[in-house]
Amino acid sequence: MKHTFSVLVENKPGVLSRVAGLFSGRGFNIESLCVAETLDSELSLITLVTRGDEQIIEQINKQLNKLINVLKVVDVSEGDFVEREMVLVKVKAEGNTRAEVLRMADIFRGKIVDVSPREYTIELTGDENKIKAVLELLRPLGIKEVARTGTIAMPRSKKMP
Secondary structure (H helix, E strand, C coil): CEEEEEEEEECCCCHHHHHHHHHHHHCCCEEEEEEEECCCCCEEEEEEEEECCHHHHHHHHHHHHHCCCEEEEEEHHHCCEEEEEEEEEEEECCCCHHHHHHHHHHHCCCEEEEECCCEEEEEEEECHHHHHHHHHHHHHHHEEEEEECCCEEEECCCCCC
C-alpha cells in the first residue's frame, strides 16, 4: 500500500543523504521525493512516497525517527490529506493538433507556459490520478518531454464541530 510521509528535518548538509541512505540500505523504494525549506530557514520538510505492508511502513517510521536531524515524522496517509504534484509537459502541436492540445490543457486547468511553432509546454497540477489521466490523453498527440515534481502533501484541517 502507498504511504506518504512528511518528515521535518534540520536544514543542514547531508540530512537528505541520510534519509535516502536509510531507504537504500534496507532495500525500500522511494517513489517520490520533494524537499523544501519551511517558513523557518533552519528547517526543511521532506515529503516522500513509498510502498509497503504494515510491518515495513512501521519499520520505516521508526527508522526515520531514529535519524539525527529528523525532528518529526508524520504518515499523512493515515488520515485525510491533500496531495498535489506539478508536471511540465512538452507536447507536439502542429496543424490540427494545436487546438486539441489547447483544449486538453483547458479541460484539466493547465497553463501553457511556452509556445513554439511546433510545440506547447503545459504546466499542470493535481493529484496523481489527474496527472496520469492528462499524460494518457496527451500521449497520442505526441509527448516530447515530461518533468514532474513528485508529490507534496499536507493533512487536512480539522472540521469545526
